[in-house]
Amino acid sequence: MYTFSNRLRIGAIILMALGIVGMTIGFISAPGSVEEAKAIVAAHDDGHGGSHGEEHAVAGHETHDEASAEEHAAHDEHVYHQLANRPWAALYVAAFFFFMISLGVLAFYGIQRASQAGWSPLLFRVMEGITAYLVPGGIIVFVLLVLSVLHFNHLFPWMDPEVVAEDKIIQNKAGYLNPTFFLIRAAIYLGGWIAYREISRRLSIAQDKADDDSNFKKNFRWSAGFLVFYLVTESMMSWDWIMSVDPHWFSTLFGWYVFASMVVSGVTVIAMVAIYLKSKGYLPDVNDSHIHDLGKFMFGFSIFWTYLWFGQFMLIWYANIPEEVTYFVQRIEEYKLPFFGMVAMNFVFPLLVLMNSDYKRINWFVIMTGIVVLLGHYLDVFNMIMPSAVGDKWFIGLPELGALSFFSGAFIFWVFRALTKAPLQVTRNPYIEESRQFHY
Amino acid sequence: MASHYEAPIRKPLVLGDKGYHDVSVDIAAPVEGKANKHWWIVFSISLAALLWGIGAIVYTISTGIGTWGLNKTVNWAWDITNFVWWVGIGHAGTLISAVLLLFRQKWRMAINRSAEAMTIFSVIQAGLFPIIHMGRPWLAYWVVPIPNQFGSLWVNFNSPLLWDVFAISTYLSVSLVFWWTGLLPDFGMIRDRAVKPFQKKIYSLVSFGWTGRAKDWQRFEEVSLVLAGLATPLVLSVHTIVSFDFATSVIPGWHTTIFPPYFVAGAIFSGFAMVQTLLIIMRKVCNLEAYITVQHIELMNIVIMITGSIVGCAYITELFIAWYSGVEYEQYAFLNRATGPYWWAYLLMMSCNVVSPQIMWFKKIRTSIMVSFIISIVVNVGMWFERFVIIVSSLHRDYLPSSWTMFSPTFVDIGIFIGTIGFFFVLFLLYARTFPVIAQAEVKSILKSSGERYKSLRAAGKPMYKIRKDGVVRETIMDSEGTLSNTDK
Numbered sequence: 001m002y003t004f005s006n007r008l009r010i011g012a013i014i015l016m017a018l019g020i021v022g023m024t025i026g027f028i029s030a031p032g033s034v035e036e037a038k039a040i041v042a043a044h045d046d047g048h049g050g051s052h053g054e055e056h057a058v059a060g061h062e063t064h065d066e067a068s069a070e071e072h073a074a075h076d077e078h079v080y081h082q083l084a085n086r087p088w089a090a091l092y093v094a095a096f097f098f099f100m101i102s103l104g105v106l107a108f109y110g111i112q113r114a115s116q117a118g119w120s121p122l123l124f125r126v127m128e129g130i131t132a133y134l135v136p137g138g139i140i141v142f143v144l145l146v147l148s149v150l151h152f153n154h155l156f157p158w159m160d161p162e163v164v165a166e167d168k169i170i171q172n173k174a175g176y177l178n179p180t181f182f183l184i185r186a187a188i189y190l191g192g193w194i195a196y197r198e199i200s201r202r203l204s205i206a207q208d209k210a211d212d213d214s215n216f217k218k219n220f221r222w223s224a225g226f227l228v229f230y231l232v233t234e235s236m237m238s239w240d241w242i243m244s245v246d247p248h249w250f251s252t253l254f255g256w257y258v259f260a261s262m263v264v265s266g267v268t269v270i271a272m273v274a275i276y277l278k279s280k281g282y283l284p285d286v287n288d289s290h291i292h293d294l295g296k297f298m299f300g301f302s303i304f305w306t307y308l309w310f311g312q313f314m315l316i317w318y319a320n321i322p323e324e325v326t327y328f329v330q331r332i333e334e335y336k337l338p339f340f341g342m343v344a345m346n347f348v349f350p351l352l353v354l355m356n357s358d359y360k361r362i363n364w365f366v367i368m369t370g371i372v373v374l375l376g377h378y379l380d381v382f383n384m385i386m387p388s389a390v391g392d393k394w395f396i397g398l399p400e401l402g403a404l405s406f407f408s409g410a411f412i413f414w415v416f417r418a419l420t421k422a423p424l425q426v427t428r429n430p431y432i433e434e435s436r437q438f439h440y
Numbered sequence: 441m442a443s444h445y446e447a448p449i450r451k452p453l454v455l456g457d458k459g460y461h462d463v464s465v466d467i468a469a470p471v472e473g474k475a476n477k478h479w480w481i482v483f484s485i486s487l488a489a490l491l492w493g494i495g496a497i498v499y500t501i502s503t504g505i506g507t508w509g510l511n512k513t514v515n516w517a518w519d520i521t522n523f524v525w526w527v528g529i530g531h532a533g534t535l536i537s538a539v540l541l542l543f544r545q546k547w548r549m550a551i552n553r554s555a556e557a558m559t560i561f562s563v564i565q566a567g568l569f570p571i572i573h574m575g576r577p578w579l580a581y582w583v584v585p586i587p588n589q590f591g592s593l594w595v596n597f598n599s600p601l602l603w604d605v606f607a608i609s610t611y612l613s614v615s616l617v618f619w620w621t622g623l624l625p626d627f628g629m630i631r632d633r634a635v636k637p638f639q640k641k642i643y644s645l646v647s648f649g650w651t652g653r654a655k656d657w658q659r660f661e662e663v664s665l666v667l668a669g670l671a672t673p674l675v676l677s678v679h680t681i682v683s684f685d686f687a688t689s690v691i692p693g694w695h696t697t698i699f700p701p702y703f704v705a706g707a708i709f710s711g712f713a714m715v716q717t718l719l720i721i722m723r724k725v726c727n728l729e730a731y732i733t734v735q736h737i738e739l740m741n742i743v744i745m746i747t748g749s750i751v752g753c754a755y756i757t758e759l760f761i762a763w764y765s766g767v768e769y770e771q772y773a774f775l776n777r778a779t780g781p782y783w784w785a786y787l788l789m790m791s792c793n794v795v796s797p798q799i800m801w802f803k804k805i806r807t808s809i810m811v812s813f814i815i816s817i818v819v820n821v822g823m824w825f826e827r828f829v830i831i832v833s834s835l836h837r838d839y840l841p842s843s844w845t846m847f848s849p850t851f852v853d854i855g856i857f858i859g860t861i862g863f864f865f866v867l868f869l870l871y872a873r874t875f876p877v878i879a880q881a882e883v884k885s886i887l888k889s890s891g892e893r894y895k896s897l898r899a900a901g902k903p904m905y906k907i908r909k910d911g912v913v914r915e916t917i918m919d920s921e922g923t924l925s926n927t928d929k
Contacts, residue, residue: 176764239764250761250764252761253698255757256698256701303673307676307701311697311700315684315695319690
């Protein structure tokens with residue numbers, strides 16, 4: 001049995017506490033009215049005047065240009081929304097990112113069970129521990145969605161009746177993009193994923209004490225069923241929770257692109273948690289071949305992610321159809337560094353570092369790559385949400401770091417707490433002996 | 441590689457009481473024997489189809505592309521449909537030999553050789569279309585960036601059609617090298633068994649002096665892994681580039697970002713269906729039921745079912761986004777597919793590709809050889825119509841209603857397609873008589889972990905070998921009643 005070390009627990013709590021402080025400052029300093037927003041913009045331009053790097057200089061510049069235009073009030077309203085959105089968007093990005101990790105692990109776990117993999121049963125309990133975060137993480141994301149529906153923030157423009165009233169395009173989508181149906185769908189996705197997680201976990205523990213393989217077989221069937229459900233709901237979730245923040249934009253690939261980001265982050269976290277637990281002596285049977293396999297999946301899915309990223313980007317860039325291309329125009333103009341930086345972190349770095357077979361067996365190499373990959377995929381979610389939420393008013397400051405810190409603390413706390421609930425090695429899985437003897 | 445221990449729950453991959461020698465004999469039998477009457481009949485039919493196809497091609501090139509059913513609006517139809525269809529079929533071969541190798545799927549070993557042969561033969565068919573659909577195919581070499589006397593007039597690297605040239609030619613060459621490397625130990629085996637000097641000479645030439653030393657094997661494995669690692673992104677990128685032919689355009693119904701992975705999924709889907717069709721026949725006529733078992737057929741059906749579901753998910757995504765986009769051209773493109781003049785093609789594609797593989801969820805059905813055979817053909821019909829629907833239904837009605845039209849093929853379009861099917865089977869039938877159709881070296885490597893004989897020995901707790909007092913080593917074998925004994929084999 002694993003015991004949650006005090007140092008890790010305290011570390012997680014400190015992360016959460018720091019996170020709450022950061023996020024609170026973020027919410028307090030966000031403007032409550034259009035006037036406050038104007039004051040902030042004015043103060044920002046006076047006080048910092050370009051010392052914040054290029055993006056901010058450009059941002060300030062544009063503000064002046066546009067301010068001189070006729071639509072004075074509309075512009076101020078827009079800037080107010082952007083500034084008011086920032087702490088919410090920071091919160092939403094981090095909440096979704098950590099939720100997405102545990103969902104990615106769940107998908108990977110389902111695949112491992114359905115494909116009857118012989119190498120991974122030793123890691124099943126690690127994966128089950130990570131997917132335990134689905135419940136709190138899912139509830140937080142759901143609460144954030146409810147708060148958006150209740151107009152606490154302006155993350156989803158289509159939820160604002162005033163915006164919809166003037167926007168023919170959004171009106172035409174109202175059959176799908178309406179708050180009630182949106183929340184019902186979210187409840188169905190979350191309910192389905194969490195239900196599979198709980199059922200599979202229960203069967204997995206029951207199998208340890210059983211004297212036949214019936215629980216194992218049931219788990220196999222549930223996993224196959226879950227994967228079908230996941231294939232459909234994951235795509236829809238990505239349209240709902242991410243694509244609809246830009247209600248004018250659409251891309252058929254989007255669901256699978258989000259999937260790739262999700263699963264690569266998930267596999268990375270499995271590897272990192274497994275290496276941590278092994279370093280503490282809790283997973284004696286996990287050897288460097290298991291880490292090597294996880295490293296290969298990190299490598300492979302990183303390339304797969306890049307393939308989908310490039311497929312989506314290149315096709316839209318190439319055809320250059322105005323209604324689609326704005327999505328990338330805005331990102332390249334206003335988010336140049338995060339947009340291309342993410343490609344370096346999610347593709348170039350793992351490609352070079354994890355190419356060598358020996359390196360994939362070295363724990364610190366995998367951990368180091370893992371950190372870069374995770375930060376890269378945080379940036380990926382950041383790039384998907386922020387441009388529509390805050391536009392050129394983005395910055396990675398207290399609200400963003402606070403949210404990241406809070407959710408990483410919560411994630412660590414919940415996952416490692418869940419790991420104490422059951423033995424770290426499944427015992428009566430028919431493939432456990434294959435997994436124990438696994439050498440590559 | 442993975443250790444020799446295998447969970448008892450896994451079913452045997454080589455059935456019956458097979459030792460190493462039996463594997464060699466069974467696999468060499470079709471090569472060493474003589475073709476029977478049926479082979480000659482099927483071969484003659486294929487050859488006739490090929491000759492007919494050559495006639496159609498010669499007629500096209502000498503008379504002009506106007507002999508086809510194309511018109512000014514629908515300027516791609518059967519040519520590119522067949523091209524994409526053949527490329528798609530080819531993908532399963534690389535998938536089985538490369539992706540399943542990376543995923544350490546031992547069951548691939550009985551099917552990879554034939555799947556790769558299928559890849560190469562179908563890529564050859566595919567490769568014909570980009571040439572013959574040209575108006576001036578004798579200038580085809582202009583697509584290659586070679587220095588020339590036109591002041592070094594160069595190609596434009598922005599066209600996906602040029603990327604196709606690179607993709608297909610790279611794909612064919614890498615697949616060929618990958619296939620041939622795998623063949624070396626098997627050709628070596630046939631060479632060593634050959635009794636006729638002519639055969640011995642030929643197989644000595646093609647086996648490149650393979651002697652099977654430890655160092656050779658070590659490098660062989662390394663090369664296989666590296667090639668598998670290269671072939672996997674290649675296989676994804678090749679069909680992705682093929683999909684770019686459509687997706688980079690601005691035609692409603694073509695311009696969609698899901699095409700790259702969805703074409704790849706469709707390629708795996710149709711390719712596995714083709715492997716299924718071929719292997720169900722091959723296991724019967726070549727007496728390879730012990731190697732290509734019902735479990736293999738079941739697993740291929742599962743792959744067909746999964747990729748069929750992914751393709752189905754992509755169809756639904758396209759339909760949803762067409763509605764969601766609010767772009768009326770896009771919405772009309774899909775309305776036209778479902779209710780326009782080609783509704784029957786759309787219905788065929790939907791029912792063959794999305795509905796039919798779903799019956800594989802039932803174990804009874806996916807382990808039935810007859811049903812698998814029928815579904816595998818249904819899938820390939822469906823996938824042909826998928827390409828046809830994408831190409832023709834998007835072209836014949838797009839932005840300007842004044843250019844709306846229809847398409848119907850001529851006998852030349854159909855003749856060329858039939859010709860490629862004939863050519864494919866000519867090559868495949870010749871292959872089946874001269875090549876070891878199962879990678880014996882690989883099957884031998886899993887015999888002791890996954891062969892039925894050895895699995896039952898392990899289950900019975902018996903040793904696999906016994907050393908007699910005189911020092912002779914005896915393999916343990918199983919008699920017809922399933923009793924195990926240490927005797928000569």
